[in-house]
Amino acid sequence: MEKLQLSKDPYNIIITGVGGQGNVLGSRVLSNMLVRKGYYATIGETFGASQRGGSVMSHIRVSAKSTWSPQIPRGRADLIIALEPVEAIRVLMIYGNQKVMVLVNTRPIYPVGVIAGELEYPPLKDIKASVKELSSTALFIDATDEAIKLGNSILANIIMIGAATRMLEFPIDREDFNQVILGSLPESKLDVNLKAFDMGARMVG
Amino acid sequence: MMKRKDIFLGNGAVALGLVEAGCQIVTSYPGTPSSEILPEVVRLVKSEGLNTYIEWSTNEKVALDNAFAAAISGKRAACCMKQVGLNVAADSLMSAAYLGTVGGLVIVSCDDPGPHSSQTEQDTRLMARLAKVPVLDPSNPKEARVMARLAMELSEEFRIPVILRPAIRVCHARQALSWGPLKNNTKKASFEKDPARWAATPRFRFILHGELNEKLKKIARRFEGLTAHNFHDLEPGKKYPLGIIAGGIPYSVVRDILTEEDRKDIPVLKIGTPYPFPEALADIFMSACEKVLVLEETDTVMEYFLRDRKKVLGRLSGHVPSEGELAPQVVYRLVDKVLKDLGLAPFKGDRNQDALDLVASLDLPVRRPTLCAGCPHRASFFAIRKARPKAIFTSDIGCYTLGLNLGGVDTCLDMGAAITMASGFYHAFNQDQVAQPIVATIGDSTFFHSGTAGLLNAVYNDARFILVILDNEITAMTGMQPTPGLGIRADGSKGKAISLERVVAGCGVDFVEVVDPYEIKAMTKLLKKATEYVNSSTGGIAVIIARHPCVIAYPKEAIPERKSVTVTDDCTECNFCLERFECPALYHDEELGRTNINQSLCTQCGVCLQICPKGAIVEA
Numbered sequence: 001m002e003k004l005q006l007s008k009d010p011y012n013i014i015i016t017g018v019g020g021q022g023n024v025l026g027s028r029v030l031s032n033m034l035v036r037k038g039y040y041a042t043i044g045e046t047f048g049a050s051q052r053g054g055s056v057m058s059h060i061r062v063s064a065k066s067t068w069s070p071q072i073p074r075g076r077a078d079l080i081i082a083l084e085p086v087e088a089i090r091v092l093m094i095y096g097n098q099k100v101m102v103l104v105n106t107r108p109i110y111p112v113g114v115i116a117g118e119l120e121y122p123p124l125k126d127i128k129a130s131v132k133e134l135s136s137t138a139l140f141i142d143a144t145d146e147a148i149k150l151g152n153s154i155l156a157n158i159i160m161i162g163a164a165t166r167m168l169e170f171p172i173d174r175e176d177f178n179q180v181i182l183g184s185l186p187e188s189k190l191d192v193n194l195k196a197f198d199m200g201a202r203m204v205g
Numbered sequence: 206m207m208k209r210k211d212i213f214l215g216n217g218a219v220a221l222g223l224v225e226a227g228c229q230i231v232t233s234y235p236g237t238p239s240s241e242i243l244p245e246v247v248r249l250v251k252s253e254g255l256n257t258y259i260e261w262s263t264n265e266k267v268a269l270d271n272a273f274a275a276a277i278s279g280k281r282a283a284c285c286m287k288q289v290g291l292n293v294a295a296d297s298l299m300s301a302a303y304l305g306t307v308g309g310l311v312i313v314s315c316d317d318p319g320p321h322s323s324q325t326e327q328d329t330r331l332m333a334r335l336a337k338v339p340v341l342d343p344s345n346p347k348e349a350r351v352m353a354r355l356a357m358e359l360s361e362e363f364r365i366p367v368i369l370r371p372a373i374r375v376c377h378a379r380q381a382l383s384w385g386p387l388k389n390n391t392k393k394a395s396f397e398k399d400p401a402r403w404a405a406t407p408r409f410r411f412i413l414h415g416e417l418n419e420k421l422k423k424i425a426r427r428f429e430g431l432t433a434h435n436f437h438d439l440e441p442g443k444k445y446p447l448g449i450i451a452g453g454i455p456y457s458v459v460r461d462i463l464t465e466e467d468r469k470d471i472p473v474l475k476i477g478t479p480y481p482f483p484e485a486l487a488d489i490f491m492s493a494c495e496k497v498l499v500l501e502e503t504d505t506v507m508e509y510f511l512r513d514r515k516k517v518l519g520r521l522s523g524h525v526p527s528e529g530e531l532a533p534q535v536v537y538r539l540v541d542k543v544l545k546d547l548g549l550a551p552f553k554g555d556r557n558q559d560a561l562d563l564v565a566s567l568d569l570p571v572r573r574p575t576l577c578a579g580c581p582h583r584a585s586f587f588a589i590r591k592a593r594p595k596a597i598f599t600s601d602i603g604c605y606t607l608g609l610n611l612g613g614v615d616t617c618l619d620m621g622a623a624i625t626m627a628s629g630f631y632h633a634f635n636q637d638q639v640a641q642p643i644v645a646t647i648g649d650s651t652f653f654h655s656g657t658a659g660l661l662n663a664v665y666n667d668a669r670f671i672l673v674i675l676d677n678e679i680t681a682m683t684g685m686q687p688t689p690g691l692g693i694r695a696d697g698s699k700g701k702a703i704s705l706e707r708v709v710a711g712c713g714v715d716f717v718e719v720v721d722p723y724e725i726k727a728m729t730k731l732l733k734k735a736t737e738y739v740n741s742s743t744g745g746i747a748v749i750i751a752r753h754p755c756v757i758a759y760p761k762e763a764i765p766e767r768k769s770v771t772v773t774d775d776c777t778e779c780n781f782c783l784e785r786f787e788c789p790a791l792y793h794d795e796e797l798g799r800t801n802i803n804q805s806l807c808t809q810c811g812v813c814l815q816i817c818p819k820g821a822i823v824e825a
Contacts, residue, residue: 043379054574069457070378073533086548115792119570
């Protein structure tokens with residue numbers, strides 16, 4: 001196997017969203033793809049009380065040389081995959097920097113405070129403007145909309161993973177995804193997940 | 206046989222280490238961040254065809270007692286819990302330390318600095334010191350796995366319980382591990398009667414205490430040379446203005462920061478065995494450094510053992526925060542400040558503050574956790590508030606603590622305190638001849654864990670209140686573990702289901718009624734009937750079992766008949782439903798000028814059809 005190298009080591013990825021969006025699964029799939037290629041990956045997750053409708057986040061730290069601690073320091077994210085727009089900003093505020101790339105699913109999930117009318121959800125155009133201002137590359141896709149077309153909104157996380165692989169320098173592709181899900185998903189779910197992955201990859205072309 | 210490489214959760218790495226160590230008995234009570242250890246043991250045992258005995262115990266003390274008996278039969282046993290669970294098991298732990306073991310006994314107690322999902326940030330290492338048992342503090346999942354094996358070997362060799370203390374960032378990290386086929390441990394159970402030890406009276410306890418102290422001295426000597434887990438990077442003969450002593454996750458964090466900042470001028474002593482503390486090793490490190498900064502979670506343990514107030518910087522000197530996690534940014538800032546204070550080169554720092562100021566103007570809505578759409582607890586709390594609006598609502602630990610959003614939870618102390626605090630409130634008010642209504646809520650799993658002693662105490666001492674057992678037939682909060690009420694065991698096999706009704710009646714309660722909380726009218730009516738019973742001179746404590754399956758664990762059973770719901774123009778925007786019912790699927794629609802239903806979140810449970818004062822929520 002050729003010697004692995006990264007232009008930035010460790011390379012720090014954050015997947016963020018709202019409890020129930022498949023954040024944890026997304027981080028596991030992406031990390032498994034990287035480990036298959038011989039990288040070291042450490043994932044740090046928040047779950048527990050924050051699961052039910054709270055903000056959730058997975059940190060993935062990828063290295064060609066060694067394992068890193070599970071928490072990305074402030075200001076040190078390289079790619080942020082946000083399954084929900086407001087969560088993109090929340091994470092950017094803490095982990096962003098001038099070089100960070102951001103991939104955002106544009107479908108909002110309103111917090112209960114917003115539903116009850118106590119809080120306001122910022123307009124999507126303001127969120128987009130802020131994300132652009134705070135990053136070097138910002139891509140916006142309506143992954144949830146495409147997922148619903150595929151039959152289940154939960155597939156948005158896989159669409160996002162498919163899209164993210166196009167933004168990363170790592171040599172990971174559809175075949176790595178296929179191998180990873182072969183070992184972990186029931187056979188009946190394989191096809192639709194591959195479709196979701198391809199859809200994501202196409203959306204950022 | 207081939208080795209495989211898989212990504213393991215930290216808790217899975219602990220499970221792997223235990224199974225590799227030939228652990229024959231594993232017991233646990235779920236609690237974040239420990240809950241996944243036992244399911245990971247189940248997964249490994251099933252995939253490798255092992256005969257390990259695994260159980261979800263009713264509480265942590267029960268789990269530890271069970272494992273202890275196995276360990277004194279010569280077997281290798283483990284029990285797993287969260288740090289506050291160890292409080293429940295403390296009675297057992299303190300005594301087990303004196304008695305010792307024959308086989309191996311590992312107690313895995315997972316800490317929650319932050320806290321993320323616990324009532325305290327307490328430090329298990331202090332509990333180990335209190336009980337006088339060794340404790341191992343892993344800094345990543347890989348080390349947690351190795352330490353699980355080491356803990357078992359130490360326990361068996363020195364005949365002492367050993368605690369493994371991974372903190373939440375270890376438990377919930379994932380790393381790839383190579384692992385191979387696992388084998389059964391064929392050690393047979395045998396119990397040698399020795400009442401002077403296993404049933405020791407105080408006179409013998411004194412002797413056992415001396416034995417324990419001798420064991421600790423020997424273990425401390427072993428830890429001095431345990432270079433795989435206790436090590437430093439001093440160069441021989443060199444003196445340093447500052448060194449760092451760290452253990453657990455803070456070690457991993459500071460190691461990464463020093464690497465990224467390229468600071469080879471700051472040596473680090475990593476301690477994986479905080480108790481008994483390897484003092485000689487620490488002395489070598491201390492004498493090479495003018496000042497030593499101690500980084501440990503969550504309390505002061507190593508800092509106490511270092512015993513040099515002039516040299517040591519840490520919590521006692523105010524250099525390290527005394528509460529909260531030692532997250533990377535916290536460690537970065539505090540080490541940077543120490544460097545500046547000592548006149549050493551500070552960190553480079555690379556944060557763009559302008560960008561932060563820009564987004565600060567965007568007021569982001571917070572996401573507080575809430576009960577799921579379709580959750581039966583929401584219906585219960587709605588009925589309780591409707592029937593007994595002026596009551597004190599004592600509650601307990603589980604998903605239903607979120608009933609505080611609905612005004613249905615006033616107190617949450619510890620496991621089982623819904624009942625014990627209800628009787629406490631009753632007697633406090635009754636002494637003043639005040640008839641204060643009290644409604645306690647407790648989940649089914651929490652009731653089995655710690656409910657019965659409090660309930661029979663309340664009955665015996667003639668307290669008066671309504672107890673609602675929120676029976677969703679699962680331990681939902683911690684990730685859907687089965688309860689004794691369900692009769693399904695940890696490995697999925699069938700156990701004997703325990704009837705809540707019979708347990709409650711057995712505690713001496715004469716009013717026990719079951720209701721489906723989805724039927725809000727029926728539940729409200731029952732609550733009124735219960736109130737009459739509580740208030741009558743011949744009455745007592747009324748127990749209502751609000752039984753409806755968890756909507757996440759059993760989506761089909763929870764909602765057998767789906768009802769499509771809509772809101773009519775009769776809605777007057779009074780917001781009663783949004784405030785008092787707070788279902789995530791209900792929202793105020795600015796354009797329509799009324800409440801509306803988010804159909805993608807709605808579970809079609811139909812409970813909200815019963816709540817609108819204007820009758821504006823109807824079936825579509």
